[in-house]
Amino acid sequence: MAVWCARFFESNLGLRFTRCDQNDSTRLGRPCGRAGGGDGLERKDQQSMIGEGIQSTNQRKHSYVRDNVEVGFFTDPTVCIGCKACEVACKEWNQVPDDGYVWLGNSYDNTGHLGASTWRHVMFLEQDRAKGNQIAGPMGLLNPQSDLSAVASAEAEDPFRWVFLSDVCKHCEEAGCLEACPTGSIVRTEVGSVLVQDDVCNGCGYCVVSCPFGVIDRRPQPLPDAGGAFKCTFCYDRQKSGLVPACAKVCPTESIVFGRLDDLRARGADRVRQLQQSGYNDAQLYDPTETTVRGIHAFFLILGEPEAYGLPPKPQIPTIYLKSAWTSAFATAIASIIATLLAFAFFS
Amino acid sequence: MTPNSPSEKRLDELREEAWKEGVVAGKGVDVAGGPIPRKPGYYGQAVVKPPVWTWEVPFYFFFGGMAGMSAVIATGASIFHHLDLARTAMWIASIAGAILSPILLIMDLGRPRLFLNMLRVFKHRSAMSMGAWILTAFGACAVPGLIALELNAHQIFPGTLDQLLRVAAGIFICGAAIFGTLLATYTGVLIGATAIPAWFLHRTQLPIHFGTAGLGCAAALLELLGHRIAALNFLGFYAAGVETALLIWLSVDKHGAADRAIHEHRSGWLIRIGEVLNGPLALILRFFGLVPLAAISFLIGALVSRFGWIAVGRVSGSDPEAVFAAERY
Ligand code: SF4
Ligand code: SF4
Numbered sequence: 161m162a163v164w165c166a167r168f169f170e171s172n173l174g175l176r177f178t179r180c181d182q183n184d185s186t187r188l189g190r191p192c193g194r195a196g197g198g199d200g201l202e203r204k205d206q207q208s209m210i211g212e213g214i215q216s217t218n219q220r221k222h223s224y225v226r227d228n229v230e231v232g233f234f235t236d237p238t239v240c241i242g243c244k245a246c247e248v249a250c251k252e253w254n255q256v257p258d259d260g261y262v263w264l265g266n267s268y269d270n271t272g273h274l275g276a277s278t279w280r281h282v283m284f285l286e287q288d289r290a291k292g293n294q295i296a297g298p299m300g301l302l303n304p305q306s307d308l309s310a311v312a313s314a315e316a317e318d319p320f321r322w323v324f325l326s327d328v329c330k331h332c333e334e335a336g337c338l339e340a341c342p343t344g345s346i347v348r349t350e351v352g353s354v355l356v357q358d359d360v361c362n363g364c365g366y367c368v369v370s371c372p373f374g375v376i377d378r379r380p381q382p383l384p385d386a387g388g389a390f391k392c393t394f395c396y397d398r399q400k401s402g403l404v405p406a407c408a409k410v411c412p413t414e415s416i417v418f419g420r421l422d423d424l425r426a427r428g429a430d431r432v433r434q435l436q437q438s439g440y441n442d443a444q445l446y447d448p449t450e451t452t453v454r455g456i457h458a459f460f461l462i463l464g465e466p467e468a469y470g471l472p473p474k475p476q477i478p479t480i481y482l483k484s485a486w487t488s489a490f491a492t493a494i495a496s497i498i499a500t501l502l503a504f505a506f507f508s
Numbered sequence: 509m510t511p512n513s514p515s516e517k518r519l520d521e522l523r524e525e526a527w528k529e530g531v532v533a534g535k536g537v538d539v540a541g542g543p544i545p546r547k548p549g550y551y552g553q554a555v556v557k558p559p560v561w562t563w564e565v566p567f568y569f570f571f572g573g574m575a576g577m578s579a580v581i582a583t584g585a586s587i588f589h590h591l592d593l594a595r596t597a598m599w600i601a602s603i604a605g606a607i608l609s610p611i612l613l614i615m616d617l618g619r620p621r622l623f624l625n626m627l628r629v630f631k632h633r634s635a636m637s638m639g640a641w642i643l644t645a646f647g648a649c650a651v652p653g654l655i656a657l658e659l660n661a662h663q664i665f666p667g668t669l670d671q672l673l674r675v676a677a678g679i680f681i682c683g684a685a686i687f688g689t690l691l692a693t694y695t696g697v698l699i700g701a702t703a704i705p706a707w708f709l710h711r712t713q714l715p716i717h718f719g720t721a722g723l724g725c726a727a728a729l730l731e732l733l734g735h736r737i738a739a740l741n742f743l744g745f746y747a748a749g750v751e752t753a754l755l756i757w758l759s760v761d762k763h764g765a766a767d768r769a770i771h772e773h774r775s776g777w778l779i780r781i782g783e784v785l786n787g788p789l790a791l792i793l794r795f796f797g798l799v800p801l802a803a804i805s806f807l808i809g810a811l812v813s814r815f816g817w818i819a820v821g822r823v824s825g826s827d828p829e830a831v832f833a834a835e836r837y
């Protein structure tokens with residue numbers, strides 16, 4: 161029984177009870193690495209929908225890293241309850257330092273934006289729009305006595321919705337940060353995620369201005385490991401050990417779904433269809449596949465316009481500007497040489 | 509409720525405070541349908557990240573540009589037998605390009621001790637990587653070029669060795685000139701190929717501005733150091749003329765909200781002051797023969813406008829509406 165329990169927790173919750181004799185666990189107190197049970201997940205199990213509890217890809221061990229499978233996050237605000245467990249789990253697992261206790265008062269969001277010490281950020285949107293087939297009305301009308309027709313007539317008056325969306329590094333297909341990095345510190349992993357190798361980064365700050373989503377940032381003094389650029393690692397250390405990223409693991413509603421990218425894309429499209437059928441007319445996927453970013457590995461379902469979430473409507477990878485900029489640079493270089501030679505030829 | 513009632517007044521105060529401070533101290537005030545004008549995007553949060561660069565970077569742009577173009581002037585001077593001018597120019601190139609620039613660049617890093625990691629890889633798609641290599645190559649040409657030139661000028665070695673030194677000096681100075689033009693212009697590519705709207709919308713102007721300002725600075729400094737020759741005066745006219753044209757181009761080629769950081773705010777004033785100093789003002793002063801004043805005006809203007817461009821990046825990067833407007837373009 162004890163052995164069974166241990167196995168159960170090990171495989172389903174990612175805890176480890178067995179002694180570890182590999183030495184690839186890098187930091188104290190972390191499960192040590194061994195690619196998961198040897199079997200990749202069966203495709204059949206992947207078809208099921210959100211809310212499937214222990215059956216879901218969020219709760220299983222996997223071997224995506226070993227099998228070089230492209231993975232992703234699908235984040236769905238319609239089931240998110242704004243508990244911020246993902247923010248906390250990310251901070252705890254990755255030992256991200258406390259970057260200050262700030263009162264922003266943006267609804268219930270005091271985190272602000274993604275940054276060097278914030279790798280998950282739960283947004284709280286307050287919008288004057290109805291949520292699906294929600295019956296809206298002035299508060300106070302909705303007591304058990306009020307008859308429904310009164311509510312219905314008030315519907316148009318006061319629509320209101322509160323949307324929670326957990327934002328994260330998008331792990332772009334064409335990543336601006338990765339292209340910009342002059343040290344080769346930023347690399348693409350086996351699972352298609354974008355990883356900053358902290359020991360290589362010298363903090364030049366060029367990735368910061370090259371990310372079209374404003375995700376990566378340089379950590380200021382006097383925080384621990386200051387000076388380097390930081391962002392979500394897609395819990396690469398956990399994934400190598402066959403574990404699910406910490407944020408997806410703790411998400412109580414499976415608003416954050418982790419899994420194979422192609423499965424998630426299909427699942428996202430399904431979810432949009434399902435939501436639109438139930439009255440969420442402005443539900444859409446945010447996955448800029450038609451821009452030069454060519455799609456993102458952590459994509460989102462959003463209600464309404466991307467701008468309201470601080471997401472750029474048409475993100476472009478900055479390397480597309482190189483051609484015109486270098487052309488102009490070479491032209492200036494040649495013009496300067498010619499001007500100098502002419503100056504000396506005619507005036508000396 | 510009359511418009512003058514205390515609660516209406518309080519509302520107006522709150523609105524005022526919200527616009528000014530960005531937050532209202534009273535809790536739960538900023539709600540949908542509430543009295544506070546909503547900010548663009550997500551509570552006005554920046555969509556892209558503004559640059560983290562501090563004062564070292566504009567100074568690096570300034571000295572790098574000056575050093576690079578000094579090597580070009582040195583080449584012209586040696587070809588047309590102005591040996592003294594070539595020596596001064598190579599001293600400027602070496603001190604500004606091989607000593608000051610690397611120091612400033614390293615100081616700006618978050619982790620200066622890992623500077624050499626820049627030379628781990630060669631990435632032509634990263635302007636920062638190209639810049640690190642250009643700076644290295646420039647230093648590797650300028651310093652030996654200067655040494656060979658000085659040894660040759662002082663006739664330290666006799667006969668054939670002296671001839672060899674002359675050839676070596678020529679080759680190194682030419683190399684420094686080629687990498688120098690790139691050193692002076694790549695900085696425009698560096699900030700032009702980013703996600704900051706006001707920068708990438710002006711990616712064509714930026715290398716012209718940085719490169720030409722570098723040439724003008726090199727000529728101005730040489731003039732201030734006593735080399736008052738017609739060729740440098742011509743270069744001064746050329747640089748100030750191009751900068752004037754750029755000032756006009758910049759004020760005509762507006763992109764509305766997307767690049768308003770260039771035309772509004774303090775950053776806009778920095779750019780304008782810088783451009784006027786190294787454009788029209790330098791041109792006029794030079795026209796009236798006030799060469800030293802023109803040179804000083806150009807140098808100050810070039811430095812101020814570099815600070816201006818970094819400030820523009822900071823303002824534009826923190827402005828969500830600028831990003832949205834640039835992408836809807
Ligand atoms: S979202 Fe930004 S930080 Fe994340 S992979 Fe894309 S470019 Fe890099
Ligand atoms: S700050 Fe670090 S990670 Fe970013 S580009 Fe520079 S070296 Fe690379």
Ligand code: SF4
Nearest residue numbers: 250392394395405407
């Ligand atoms: S994947 Fe890991 S690092 Fe990234 S947000 Fe989730 S918990 Fe944080």
